[in-house]
Amino acid sequence: MESKLEQDHPREVSVKPGNRFLRFGLAGITALVLSGIILGATYAAHMFPHEPYQSGWAGFEFWRLIAPFALALGLAAAAYPRRWLSLRRSAFIVAAVGAAVGCLFFILFLEWVVLRSHVLYHGRGGFLGTPIPLAIGLQMTMWLIAAGASGMLVTLTRRVPALFIAVAVLCLLAVVLPRPVFNLLTNPQQLTVAFVVPVSPGASAAQAQGAYTFDTPQGIDPAEAKGVAPHVLEALRTAGLVGQYRVVRIWICGSGKKKSLQIIVLNPPLPAQAQLPQPNGTELIYVAKPDGWQKIPAQAPTLGRSVEVRAPRPGWPWLAEACIPDAAGLGPCPAIPPE
Numbered sequence: 001m002e003s004k005l006e007q008d009h010p011r012e013v014s015v016k017p018g019n020r021f022l023r024f025g026l027a028g029i030t031a032l033v034l035s036g037i038i039l040g041a042t043y044a045a046h047m048f049p050h051e052p053y054q055s056g057w058a059g060f061e062f063w064r065l066i067a068p069f070a071l072a073l074g075l076a077a078a079a080y081p082r083r084w085l086s087l088r089r090s091a092f093i094v095a096a097v098g099a100a101v102g103c104l105f106f107i108l109f110l111e112w113v114v115l116r117s118h119v120l121y122h123g124r125g126g127f128l129g130t131p132i133p134l135a136i137g138l139q140m141t142m143w144l145i146a147a148g149a150s151g152m153l154v155t156l157t158r159r160v161p162a163l164f165i166a167v168a169v170l171c172l173l174a175v176v177l178p179r180p181v182f183n184l185l186t187n188p189q190q191l192t193v194a195f196v197v198p199v200s201p202g203a204s205a206a207q208a209q210g211a212y213t214f215d216t217p218q219g220i221d222p223a224e225a226k227g228v229a230p231h232v233l234e235a236l237r238t239a240g241l242v243g244q245y246r247v248v249r250i251w252i253c254g255s256g257k258k259k260s261l262q263i264i265v266l267n268p269p270l271p272a273q274a275q276l277p278q279p280n281g282t283e284l285i286y287v288a289k290p291d292g293w294q295k296i297p298a299q300a301p302t303l304g305r306s307v308e309v310r311a312p313r314p315g316w317p318w319l320a321e322a323c324i325p326d327a328a329g330l331g332p333c334p335a336i337p338p339e
Contacts, residue, residue, distance in 0.1 A: 020078040023155050027077035030151040031070035034167070038143050038174045039063070047175055049135035049182035062140070069105050073148055076101045077155045091157050095166075098152030102144030109140075133328040134186065138178045146174035187303060188256040188327035191278055194232045195336045196265045197319065199244040228252075232263055239285055239296045241265070248319075249336055254326040262286070262307060266320055266336065270311045277302035305329070 039062050042048055076097065150167040157163060182188075229247040236245055245265065260279040265287040274293055276286045280301040287294040308323040316335075323333040 023080070024074040024078040027151045027155040028070040028074035030154045031073045031147050032066060034147045034150050034171060035066045035069065035143065038146060038171050039066075041171075041175050042139065042178075045175065047179055049138055049178045062143075065105075065109065065140075069102075069144065069147070070151075072105050073098065073101055073151045077152060080152075080156055091153060091163075094152045094156045095149040098148035098150070099145045100148075101152070102146075102148030103141070105148075106140055106144050133330055135178075135182055135328045138182050142174040142178050146170040182327075183256075186327035187258075187280070189254055189258040189260050189278075189281065189303075190252065190256055191254045191260050191262060191324070191326070192228060193251045193253070193262045193264065193307060193322075193324050194228065194247055195249045195320070195322070196232065196236065196245045196247050196263060197338075198265070198267060199246050228261075232261075235261070235263060235283060235285065236265070241285075241287065249334060251324055251332060251334060253324055253331050256327070260284070264288075264307070264309060264322075266309075268319065270309070270320055273308070273310045275306035275308055277304075277306045279303070 080094075080097065150170050153163055153167060228250055232247055232250075233245060258281045260281055261283040262276070262279055263283070263285045264276065265285065267288040269290075270288050271292060276293060278284075280303045282300055284300045284302070285296040287296065305325050305327075307325075310321045312318040312320060312335075317338070318335040319338040320336040321333065322336060324331040
């Protein structure tokens with residue numbers, strides 16, 4: 001015996017044009033309402049997968065996509081054949097079709113983004129090889145699948161309490177699931193990167209201490225930030241590096257319970273370009289050598305993402321350029337001033 005959720009409308013092969021129009025309107029309105037609930041709840045509960053994007057993610061593409069997605073889902077509901085509704089387990093089929101519409105819409109969106117930005121995109125850190133950050137890609141996928149499946153269920157199956165419970169569960173999963181999935185895939189951490197240069201033998205004590213540029217995300221303890229430079233110099237002495245060094249720039253990026261420190265000692269002349277793997281929950285020192293980079297300690301655990309360090313372009317008044325990707329594959333690309 002079929003469940004009440006599967007006791008659908010009368011079994012007719014054809015659907016009247018007026019009923020198809022009603023399907024279109026109901027599916028579109030449901031998609032609009034559920035999309036607003038999912039995205040609004042994610043933003044209000046601070047459940048966006050990658051915290052640094054929390055303040056600006058709603059303005060990215062999400063809200064602009066709700067109306068086109070509702071239109072696409074409405075067309076799918078209007079075109080859905082009535083005879084499929086007479087099959088057993090029709091509720092599952094209806095939900096699968098709605099999820100497929102969400103996936104297809106997301107694929108088309110990806111293609112549009114690639115076509116729009118292929119000139120500027122360099123193929124680093126995106127979702128499925130696209131310019132879209134992984135965190136945004138995961139959130140969009142969960143949202144479109146949940147809203148698509150729910151919209152089709154509400155439109156094409158009997159609206160009984162079991163249906164509304166299923167819709168509520170799908171929407172809840174779309175809110176709470178992207179963040180743990182993102183953390184599982186990316187291993188996020190709060191990374192501190194300190195760029196250090198050797199001080200010439202004739203420099204005064206004031207020059208050796210020097211001043212440095214400090215860049216931190218919101219929420220970092222100021223006292224903790226001020227203690228980074230002295231700790232970096234102490235770590236260099238502990239590692240056995242002789243001579244005087246000066247911290248010229250410090251970046252703190254990313255978020256997470258795990259914290260790491262990466263110290264990059266820039267001894268000119270630098271190698272043309274290098275990928276220096278980020279430490280995995282520990283402290284790691286890289287020292288520029290004429291024949292490459294020395295890693296201290298050599299066996300320190302690292303992540304799959306790296307800090308890119310490049311020698312300056314001819315005529316540029318910088319010691320080096322660097323790019324520091326976070327868990328989403330994006331991050332700052334500071335220029336390191338000379339001594």
